[in-house]
Amino acid sequence: MYRKKQHSTDFLFTFLLLIIFAIFALVLAGTGALVYQNSISSLDENYTSRTSIAYVAEKVRQYDSEGQVSLSSVEGLPALKLSSGAEAETATCTYIYYYDGSLCELYVREETTPAAAMGTALVELSDFTIEQDGSLLRVTAVSPEGETMTELIHTVDISI
Numbered sequence: 001m002y003r004k005k006q007h008s009t010d011f012l013f014t015f016l017l018l019i020i021f022a023i024f025a026l027v028l029a030g031t032g033a034l035v036y037q038n039s040i041s042s043l044d045e046n047y048t049s050r051t052s053i054a055y056v057a058e059k060v061r062q063y064d065s066e067g068q069v070s071l072s073s074v075e076g077l078p079a080l081k082l083s084s085g086a087e088a089e090t091a092t093c094t095y096i097y098y099y100d101g102s103l104c105e106l107y108v109r110e111e112t113t114p115a116a117a118m119g120t121a122l123v124e125l126s127d128f129t130i131e132q133d134g135s136l137l138r139v140t141a142v143s144p145e146g147e148t149m150t151e152l153i154h155t156v157d158i159s160i
Contacts, residue, residue, distance in 0.1 A: 049149040050149060053139050055103075056139050074095050074116050077098065082096070092110060093107075093108060103128050106119035126142045135155065
């Protein structure tokens, strides 16, 4: 019987091809992991600042009628006060303010003196400001990563 003689170059070529395939597979997997990590980091960064501003804008729109939106303070911290139009004994208000590294919301009866520590932390931020700019509210949020987002919200009436 005739047996074909194997050459060492055939084995070496096959082995090198397998090694090159493995290296390319590892490089592709590493690149994919980096792209995924960057995407997740970008989404997290956008989430905090965009969510906080969208939340405040939606709250202002819910309370947007004569005299219900005002700038106030909670223990000396600037706050947005959203008052309900209910009767005096059932009147409530919502305070939105920046405290201890988070955007906080506090829902209390109108006659209650608000305390900053009583609020519920909504989202972690490195800074948050609410300012009056004519008939607009200028809301600025800074994410923990340093991304700054600003939005102007038009209201019916802002009282200070």
